[in-house]
Amino acid sequence: MEDGSIVVEGLTKVFNGFVAVDHISFSIKDGELFGLLGPNGAGKSTTMRMLTTLLRPTEGDAYVGGHSVKKEPDKVRLLIGLVSDKLIVYDRLTARENLRFFGNLYGLGGKRLDERIDELLEEVNLSRFADKPVGTFSTGMKQRLNLVRALLHNPKVLFLDEPTLGLDPQTVRFIKDLIIQLHESDITIVLTTHEMALAEELSERLAIIDHGKILAIGEPKKLEEENGVKNLEELFLKLTGRQLRDSLGKQSASARVVR
Numbered sequence: 001m002e003d004g005s006i007v008v009e010g011l012t013k014v015f016n017g018f019v020a021v022d023h024i025s026f027s028i029k030d031g032e033l034f035g036l037l038g039p040n041g042a043g044k045s046t047t048m049r050m051l052t053t054l055l056r057p058t059e060g061d062a063y064v065g066g067h068s069v070k071k072e073p074d075k076v077r078l079l080i081g082l083v084s085d086k087l088i089v090y091d092r093l094t095a096r097e098n099l100r101f102f103g104n105l106y107g108l109g110g111k112r113l114d115e116r117i118d119e120l121l122e123e124v125n126l127s128r129f130a131d132k133p134v135g136t137f138s139t140g141m142k143q144r145l146n147l148v149r150a151l152l153h154n155p156k157v158l159f160l161d162e163p164t165l166g167l168d169p170q171t172v173r174f175i176k177d178l179i180i181q182l183h184e185s186d187i188t189i190v191l192t193t194h195e196m197a198l199a200e201e202l203s204e205r206l207a208i209i210d211h212g213k214i215l216a217i218g219e220p221k222k223l224e225e226e227n228g229v230k231n232l233e234e235l236f237l238k239l240t241g242r243q244l245r246d247s248l249g250k251q252s253a254s255a256r257v258v259r
């Protein structure tokens with residue numbers, strides 16, 4: 001079995017002089033379910049994008065299954081799946097066409113790929129919609145398809161960046177159960193979410209980051225005890241404060257279009 005451990009060493013990202021992730025170091029064990037929490041703009045997605053080779057670190061490095069994200073990004077990519085806060089599926093293609101396309105990118109094809117697609121669509125209750133254009137899907141259906149896309153190549157490590165954002169309680173419950181099931185099958189899972197109850201329930205260990213730095217790391221219950229608080233929400237607010245996080249750090253995609 002491949003190793004799904006993650007080791008992060010002094011990982012740093014600077015955008016035009018702005019330090020989004022500031023020399024963070026931590027590790028995640030093979031098969032662990034790890035939560036990455038923090039206020040808006042804390043640096044969670046930036047960290048995930050470096051760990052998934054989408055963004056090159058300014059300084060430091062990280063190792064996924066022993067492979068450097070800087071020096072061996074191709075090896076890392078084969079080991080990981082990513083569900084980001086943005087949907088990565090094509091509306092004009094059917095669910096099956098989307099999955100064949102992404103399967104091909106991983107070098108999968110033929111009967112084995114089709115069988116894998118059928119099996120996974122069944123698992124997320126989308127079999128009856130396999131040949132419908134994804135543009136007609138609800139947000140919850142698209143996100144379930146997105147999960148299938150990320151799982152096609154049997155990744156050893158799954159990165160979930162706000163996988164339940166904007167979804168109804170039924171889909172949230174479904175995705176939560178799927179995460180538990182994947183965890184039981186020994187996949188390493190890194191989860192970011194603003195849902196404190198979800199993070200508290202799922203994470204074996206978690207890190208709270210703010211302004212690109214780790215404020216606390218460990219088992220949720222232990223961290224709460226150490227800080228004399230009764231739940232994760234209180235711990236989060238105690239460590240990160242109650243100040244609202246407004247900033248103009250980055251231009252949104254829509255702002256760029258209308259400019």
Ligand SMILES: Nc1ncnc2c1ncn2[C@@H]1O[C@H](COP(=O)(O)OP(=O)(O)OP(=O)(O)O)[C@@H](O)[C@H]1O
Nearest residue numbers: 015020038039040041042043044045046047249250
């Ligand atoms: N490509 C970029 N160029 C410039 N600044 C960026 C870029 N990407 C992120 N940032 C900035 O880096 C900081 C961290 O952003 P990041 O997306 O990692 O936060 P986050 O913890 O995922 O927040 P959220 O909870 O809102 O998703 C923010 O201040 C953001 O504006």
Ligand SMILES: [Mg+2]
Nearest residue numbers: 044045046085
């Ligand atoms: Mg984010």
